[in-house]
Amino acid sequence: MDHELRKRGTSSLATRLFLSATAWVVVILVITGFVLSSVYRQAVERSFDRRLNLYLRTLIAEAATPDEPGADHPFQSLGEPLFEIPLSGWYWQIARVDSDKVDVRSSRSLWDKQLTKLDDTTGTLTPAGVRIGYVSGPEDQRLRIVERQVDFGSDGKFLVTVAGDATEIVDETRTFDYYLGGTFLTLTLVLVFTTIFQVRFGLAPLKRISDSLAAIRSGRAERLEGEFPVEIAPLARETNALIDANREIVERARTHVGNLAHAIKTPLSVIVNEANVHGADPFASKVLEQADVMRDQVAHHLERARIAARVTVVGTITDVTPVIEGLRRTMEKIHRDKDIAIDVEGNEQAKFRGERQDLEEMVGNLVDNACKWARSRVFIEVMVNVLTADRPPMLHIIVDDDGPGLSPAERTQVARRGQRLDESKPGSGLGLSIIVELAALYQGNLSLGTSPIGGLRAELILPAA
Structure with missing residues (x-):
């Protein structure tokens, strides 16, 4: 039973170490996953924004031609066929902002609808004067949008806007998250199995000490034997020293008890012998009676001391x-x-x-x-x-x-x-x-x-x- 309890105690320590290591691994991997996913999403957004900014600069360049802003100016598709497909999620729009007169031009893909303007709460203004953010599109699409206010001189001030379907960002990030999650799950399993191996291997010397102590208690061994790792060796040495010190104390106690027994028995024998010489004297009878009581008391307490010393000996079965x-x-x-x-x-x-x-x-x-x-x-x-x-x-x-x-x-x-x-x-x-x-x-x-x-x-x- 004691061996089982010691085994359970060792298993409990191994379990706590394993759970602690696993918890830290999971926490670190989860935090790392969130950080990597966020960094990757920002990288995808920057790449997407560079693409939108390229279209924006091209659109501004075309709008700034000498015959701009003539109503019949044939704007190009900016090299992206999606600007020609109705409600494709890719749109551009040029809207006049310095006049009450409605003057809006847009890509064929926008059909007869208009893009939502960004404000301070929905967009971020860059040092270049371009505002970037997310808005809802004509078909409730989530759009990534860039806009810039441009002054064309005598032709007026216009807000030039280019928008792209943000589904590309979401899909790209989701794909990355799937691969990242699979990779981290595999890494977690590998680390868990590695941790299990390390915990069991690392606690093996402690189990050897536990088994050795069980052997000592059962009388099958007297000391901790064998080689132990540098970290465990001091524990083994101190345990052996404690066992040796315990045996020395017990032996000294036994010796003192024996010496005390002999030291007390001799005076008692002298008292009894002297009292026997005057056996008829009531005083002598009383001395004999009390001497017998003293003998019983001495024998009783010496026996208790002897037994108490023996009980402290480890490994007697x-x-x-x-x-x-x-x-x-x-x-x-x-x-x-x-x-x-x-x-x-x-x-x-x-x-x-x-x-x-x-x-x-x-x-x-x-x-x-x-x-x-x-x-x-x-x-x-x-x-x-x-x-x-x-x-x-x-x-x-x-x-x-x-x-x-x-x-x-x-x-x-x-x-x-x-x-x-x-x-x-x-x-x-x-x-x-x-x-x-x-x-x-x-x-x-x-x-x-x-x-x-x-x-x-x-x-x-x-x-x-």
Whole structure:
């Protein structure tokens, strides 16, 4: 489960990198597409305007001939046959602007209609005095138009206009946009696949580290091995250094615990021996009583310190089945006079994420307690429950007996340190409390209930591997 969570975390990072890179690629290509389309459209418009300006200058030159503006002057088609085709979208027009008298001449293509005049809102005035813009034509065509006011001296002032069908601009730009869109779509797909490859290849060393850490936690390895890229190598070195430092701390803690145990046991033994010499003295009896309490306390807390140090060791995994089988054989020998049958069922592949001796101590206490109170049968069941995707699997060890059982109040009492309900049974009263504290150190717990076979049920929950 932990491996799956790490895998999901790596995949999530890869997904975020991929989506981020793809988003930037798409945004950049879209912006670039708009810019290129706009630049190309402006280039097409400039080319179209140069063509219209050429017709405009030619028309002005013809209108400025000596016999202009005679009504019978035969204007040419300006080299463009479309000026001769009615409503073709290509028009020219010469209109007098300094007289109330209507004096308009136009191309045959304009038929009997007139072109719309540009103003400050619909046209742009160039430094050469030519106004350029878009207007609607006779057939609601969109026209690109250029016009210029020309003074012919005594003949008057005229507005000379040339218009062309803007469909050419639209079609040319649309064709460019289609090719541009296809090219950018292909480029996007290539970049996306390239990004996928780069992300997966770039994160491969992180996946190796994740797999190596999983191997360390499962006990299959002790360090991160192999060559890593320069960017990842410091992480691997620091991780190995942290693992080594952790082991050194644990070893020092174990050494200090052992030294403390020996240092305290010797004075206690001296006190006990001196008190035994004066066994009849009430004061000596009290000293012996309190010395026993001190021994229990020292043993209890030293054991907790020893276990807490072991729990911090990375990568310790214990097979559960051999431990249970070994305890079953041992307890059958210890309690052979009661002829108790100890049955074991459950998951033979179950593994405990912790030290073997801790598992033996916890389960051994439970089985020993069950054998003390059972009439004829003890049943042990081992299960591994997978909870949810964000929580690790848990090991469940259930010990049932067919003894007298306990009431809810008694179950609460026996889990306390030093509490015994029956002084006729051997023991110090520390067994269940030690199990509770041991399980808590492993983020587990012990619960007591009623057994289906009539006695007490003890369910020990611990982290599984």
